[in-house]
Amino acid sequence: MERIPILRMGKYLLVTIQVDMHDRLAMQLQEDLTTRIAKEQSRGVLIDISALDIVDSFIGRMLADIAGMSRVLDAQTVVVGMQPAVAITLVELGLSLHGVRTALDVERGMKLLEESIGEATRAGADEGDGPGDER
Amino acid sequence: MPTRLSEIIRKHQQTLLSEWIAELKNALGRKLIKDAELEQQCSAFLKALEQGASHGEAASLDNAAWSEMKELLNNVSRSRGLAGYSPSETAMFVFSFKRPLFSRLRKDLSAAEAAEEQWNATLVLDQLGLLTTETYQRTREELITRQQQDMLELSTPVVKLWDGVLALPMIGTLDSARTQVVMETLLQRIVETGSAVAILDITGVPTVDTLVAQHLLKTIAAARLMGADCIISGIRPQIAQTIVHLGVDLGTVTTKASLADAFALALQRTGQTVIRVGQARKMKEKDGEAKDRKERE
Numbered sequence: 001m002e003r004i005p006i007l008r009m010g011k012y013l014l015v016t017i018q019v020d021m022h023d024r025l026a027m028q029l030q031e032d033l034t035t036r037i038a039k040e041q042s043r044g045v046l047i048d049i050s051a052l053d054i055v056d057s058f059i060g061r062m063l064a065d066i067a068g069m070s071r072v073l074d075a076q077t078v079v080v081g082m083q084p085a086v087a088i089t090l091v092e093l094g095l096s097l098h099g100v101r102t103a104l105d106v107e108r109g110m111k112l113l114e115e116s117i118g119e120a121t122r123a124g125a126d127e128g129d130g131p132g133d134e135r
Numbered sequence: 136m137p138t139r140l141s142e143i144i145r146k147h148q149q150t151l152l153s154e155w156i157a158e159l160k161n162a163l164g165r166k167l168i169k170d171a172e173l174e175q176q177c178s179a180f181l182k183a184l185e186q187g188a189s190h191g192e193a194a195s196l197d198n199a200a201w202s203e204m205k206e207l208l209n210n211v212s213r214s215r216g217l218a219g220y221s222p223s224e225t226a227m228f229v230f231s232f233k234r235p236l237f238s239r240l241r242k243d244l245s246a247a248e249a250a251e252e253q254w255n256a257t258l259v260l261d262q263l264g265l266l267t268t269e270t271y272q273r274t275r276e277e278l279i280t281r282q283q284q285d286m287l288e289l290s291t292p293v294v295k296l297w298d299g300v301l302a303l304p305m306i307g308t309l310d311s312a313r314t315q316v317v318m319e320t321l322l323q324r325i326v327e328t329g330s331a332v333a334i335l336d337i338t339g340v341p342t343v344d345t346l347v348a349q350h351l352l353k354t355i356a357a358a359r360l361m362g363a364d365c366i367i368s369g370i371r372p373q374i375a376q377t378i379v380h381l382g383v384d385l386g387t388v389t390t391k392a393s394l395a396d397a398f399a400l401a402l403q404r405t406g407q408t409v410i411r412v413g414q415a416r417k418m419k420e421k422d423g424e425a426k427d428r429k430e431r432e
Contacts, residue, residue: 079360079362080362081362082360082361082362083326083361084319084322084323084325084326084357084361086360087322087357087358087360087361088318088319088322088357090357090360091353091356091357091360092353096356096359096360097360102359102360102361102362103362104325104326104329104330104331104361104362104363105329105362108331108362109362
């Protein structure tokens with residue numbers, strides 16, 4: 001059975017959707033991705049949909065769902081490379097994907113993840129240092 | 136019954152032509168086309184009329200014999216429409232022929248015959264006159280349609296302001312069709328230029344109601360899905376009041392009063408800045424001094 005590959009890049013997972021998404025494939029991806037996030041303790045997920053030129057409401061909801069599941073597992077999701085036609089379709093369907101972060105290409109998406117996760121870890125480190133300084 | 140119209144026209148072509156042209160010049164008053172062109176059109180008309188009347192059924196223009204006449208009138212009224220004549224002035228081209236023709240008919244024929252021929256001629260000329268008006272109108276409609284299309288394309292330019300910053304100065308009312316065009320061109324340009332910030336300038340949008348606001352928000356949502364941020368600029372004080380009074384929720388969209396403010400914000404977001412030349416030189420010198428000091432230490 002065909003599957004969508006999930007690649008590990010350091011702290012992040014990269015999912016490149018290059019085939020037509022049908023519903024069972026989407027469900028499989030959800031399952032695989034959540035398992036991988038939990039196993040590898042990833043902090044960010046990049047979903048590249050630049051090769052996807054047809055979406056329906058199910059795929060749109062699936063993207064939002066993946067973002068929600070990742071957030072629960074403490075990983076941030078960035079959807080990158082959406083085609084203009086896909087963006088228009090999603091908006092017309094009323095799916096604005098609130099809570100999903102977006103970027104123009106993988107490079108910028110990676111930078112976005114670096115920034116937000118870097119800030120989060122730095123903030124965590126500062127808090128840790130705080131009491132030490134007082135002493 | 137064969138009409139004698141063609142025979143009379145053939146016999147008196149020159150006199151009819153000169154009388155008619157005098158009549159036409161008198162009726163038109165202003166002059167938008169050249170005399171030579173007018174004369175050429177008139178003589179072509181006479182020839183076509185003679186041909187049509189000699190072959191065809193006088194009352195029906197559907198006959199093939201009139202095809203030359205139809206084509207001629209199409210060309211004439213099209214060129215008049217483009218030259219700026221009014222529809223009545225265009226139709227006058229045909230109707231002004233009645234007077235010279237009828238006086239000629241009365242002179243050459245007996246009273247009964249003249250009345251019969253006059254009626255035939257009136258039927259033909261009226262139909263021809265209507266034909267010119269119809270063509271005139273069609274030409275104008277084509278012109279209007281083309282202008283509408285031009286306006287639609289012209290009014291939605293997407294310009295690149297800076298590396299990674301697009302601007303979309305919107306002019307005119309935003310309806311659904313316009314929004315569709317705006318959205319498509321904007322998204323296409325975002326892909327082409329790889330821009331991360333787009334500024335929607337609504338200085339030229341006369342009114343913003345709930346529908347227009349919804350269209351704006353749709354465009355912004357689509358751009359966001361592709362990974363580009365949008366800033367709305369050019370909101371006039373009255374429009375700010377309207378937006379609040381209507382209870383339109385612009386949500387998390389950043390809005391600025393002027394395009395300049397929006398541009399400054401866009402530069403800041405993309406990590407760029409614009410400074411004066413003198414200031415830049417001073418900063419460079421300072422950097423140099425600091426480096427020197429470090430080296431000495």
